[in-house]
Amino acid sequence: MTKLRYERPIISKINAGVPDKFGMKTSVETLNQIDTVPVKDILEQYGSPVFVVSEPTIRKTYEEATSAFTSRYPKVQFAWSYKTNYIDAVCRAFHKLGSWAEVVSGFEYQKALNNGVSGNEIIFNGPDKSDEDLKLAIENLSLIHIDHFDELYTILKLAETTDKRPKVAIRVNMNTGIYPQWDRFGFNYENGEAWQALNRLMYSEKVDVVGLHTHIGTYITTPNAYSVAISKLAELATSLKKKFNHAIQYIDIGGGFASKNTLKGAYLPGKDTCPTFDAYADAITGALMSANFAPNELPTLIIESGRALIDDAGYLLGTVLANKRLADGRRSTILDIGVNNLFTSFWYEHEVLPVETTTQQTEDTTLYGPLCMNIDVVRAAVQFPLLQKGDKVAIRRVGAYNMTQWMQFITFRPNVIMIDEEHNTHIIRKAETNATFEAQEVIPEYLKS
Amino acid sequence: MKLKKNIAISETGFVFDPNSGDSYSLNSIGKEILELVKLGKSKSDISFHILNKYDADEFTFERNYDDFIDMLKHHKILENE
Ligand SMILES: Cc1ncc(COP(=O)(O)O)c(C=O)c1O
Numbered sequence: 394m395t396k397l398r399y400e401r402p403i404i405s406k407i408n409a410g411v412p413d414k415f416g417m418k419t420s421v422e423t424l425n426q427i428d429t430v431p432v433k434d435i436l437e438q439y440g441s442p443v444f445v446v447s448e449p450t451i452r453k454t455y456e457e458a459t460s461a462f463t464s465r466y467p468k469v470q471f472a473w474s475y476k477t478n479y480i481d482a483v484c485r486a487f488h489k490l491g492s493w494a495e496v497v498s499g500f501e502y503q504k505a506l507n508n509g510v511s512g513n514e515i516i517f518n519g520p521d522k523s524d525e526d527l528k529l530a531i532e533n534l535s536l537i538h539i540d541h542f543d544e545l546y547t548i549l550k551l552a553e554t555t556d557k558r559p560k561v562a563i564r565v566n567m568n569t570g571i572y573p574q575w576d577r578f579g580f581n582y583e584n585g586e587a588w589q590a591l592n593r594l595m596y597s598e599k600v601d602v603v604g605l606h607t608h609i610g611t612y613i614t615t616p617n618a619y620s621v622a623i624s625k626l627a628e629l630a631t632s633l634k635k636k637f638n639h640a641i642q643y644i645d646i647g648g649g650f651a652s653k654n655t656l657k658g659a660y661l662p663g664k665d666t667c668p669t670f671d672a673y674a675d676a677i678t679g680a681l682m683s684a685n686f687a688p689n690e691l692p693t694l695i696i697e698s699g700r701a702l703i704d705d706a707g708y709l710l711g712t713v714l715a716n717k718r719l720a721d722g723r724r725s726t727i728l729d730i731g732v733n734n735l736f737t738s739f740w741y742e743h744e745v746l747p748v749e750t751t752t753q754q755t756e757d758t759t760l761y762g763p764l765c766m767n768i769d770v771v772r773a774a775v776q777f778p779l780l781q782k783g784d785k786v787a788i789r790r791v792g793a794y795n796m797t798q799w800m801q802f803i804t805f806r807p808n809v810i811m812i813d814e815e816h817n818t819h820i821i822r823k824a825e826t827n828a829t830f831e832a833q834e835v836i837p838e839y840l841k842s
Numbered sequence: 843m844k845l846k847k848n849i850a851i852s853e854t855g856f857v858f859d860p861n862s863g864d865s866y867s868l869n870s871i872g873k874e875i876l877e878l879v880k881l882g883k884s885k886s887d888i889s890f891h892i893l894n895k896y897d898a899d900e901f902t903f904e905r906n907y908d909d910f911i912d913m914l915k916h917h918k919i920l921e922n923e
Contacts, residue, residue, distance in 0.1 A: 396894075396895060396896055396897040397895055397896050397897065398896070398897060399871070399892075399896040399897050399898035399902075399903075400869060400870075400871055401871070401906040401909075401910070402868075402869065402871045402872035402874075402875050402906060402907070402910040403868070403869050403872050403910065403913075404857070404866050404867070404868050404872050404876075404910065404913050404914060404917065404919070405866060405867055406864060406865075406866050406917060407856075407864075407865045407866060407867055716909070718909065718912060718913070718916075722913060722916040722917070752869075754869045781902060
């Protein structure tokens with residue numbers, strides 16, 4: 394006699410008339426393959442947990458984003474925001490598609506060079522550029538986006554010592570109706586500081602003011618904020634034209650487009666509220682077209698979108714370590730994925746899915762990571778199917794900021810693999826081992842015996 | 843281990859506790875076990891029955907059974923001995 398399929402016994406209290414925050418229960422969704430590669434095979438081959446990056450998804454998302462802009466505006470250039478995910482293979486996938494590089498440190502700048510990006514296609518942002526970094530960027534004709542007056546004067550000084558003319562832009566911060574206003578970066582528009590900085594640069598005659606830059610914030614769900622930003626930058630450009638007869642080459646609108654992840658506390662899922670690339674493109678190019686640029690002096694539009702381009706391409710796969718009852722009877726499930734790897738669980742309610750399930754039954758569950766810390770919570774409350782120790786899970790949309798902001802705590806950072814266009818898998822960052830740490834640490838002689 | 847008095851288990855797996863007014867839902871295997879508990883069957887009887895009928899290993903079932911019983915106690919459907 395063949396036996397019936399087993400499912401664990403469960404009893405759950407019915408809270409009549411109190412609709413769950415997560416809405417009515419729908420059928421349990423599973424994620425058992427990525428780009429046709431079985432998730433189980435990936436875990437078997439590369440261990441658990443493991444990050445997976447889908448190159449086909451990178452390409453698809455990139456094409457969607459670029460065509461939204463190029464169908465509306467003639468001169469568009471994307472620059473891959475390294476901090477979002479600077480694993481070399483990921484950066485190269487973007488460069489292969491035509492992206493320049495956007496970097497914010499000497500470390501990232503070197504990475505871009507090593508990834509074969511030519512100096513004049515590297516945008517150097519951020520408040521922390523050493524004199525050495527700046528010298529190199531000036532030599533390479535990189536696009537230096539000045540953050541503050543101290544940097545501005547350093548560049549003017551360095552310009553005296555070289556025959557290269559530094560290519561510079563200023564970063565501008567402004568009120569676009571977005572809260573919080575990121576006023577700690579760059580020069581303020583409303584109080585005249587940005588205009589003052591531009592004047593100082595123009596009068597120096599030692600540098601080429603090639604562009605204007607802003608980055609108004611991140612996870613911006615109101616495209617109209619970008620129209621406001623473009624109008625203000627265009628206003629500065631028009632003033633440069635009027636006063637100095639100088640036309641800038643580009644306007645860099647930064648990044649900040651939302652991804653389809655759900656922010657903590659949001660009532661609706663991110664995939665329902667995230668504006669489309671078309672909506673952002675409409676707002677941005679509409680404002681550019683209605684600004685006062687002569688048709689032969691239209692600036693190139695540079696976009697430094699990060700999370701919106703890579704979040705969907707990243708997955709984190711892992712394993713159930715144990716189930717437990719909390720003191721109030723709620724179920725908790727411990728995963729081998731914690732906030733050390735999934736840094737973004739501090740602000741997203743990530744979608745955690747079983748790789749396979751034999752049941753449609755779910756229970757109100759807290760998903761914990763394996764760290765010995767109370768803050769190690771992947772999901773505080775989620776309707777989750779009844780998985781057992783050893784069962785596999787997959788977390789969606791983890792491509793942005795995790796593989797750069799992850800913490801090395803208690804255990805190693807895992808393998809990162811990439812699935813290519815032919816659906817082959819490749820390790821793109823090796824899991825750390827004890828040897829990784831031994832290579833970095835130095836034991837003083839007197840502690841050796 | 844004893845079910846509290848007056849606890850009603852419906853055909854479809856609903857449980858009503860008239861003492862508290864609370865109601866609960868069971869999955870089908872939960873309902874099966876609760877009915878066996880109601881008949882006064884022991885843990886080993888229940889385990890024997892389930893393992894014969896379903897494709898599960900002994901340790902997994904024991905682990906799940908204990909958890910289930912704990913939840914019945916937590917919801918005060920079982921008397922605490
Ligand atoms: C200057 C700059 N450009 C681009 C980005 C990418 O932002 P996002 O991932 O929100 O698109 C950032 C992120 O902080 C940034 O600081």
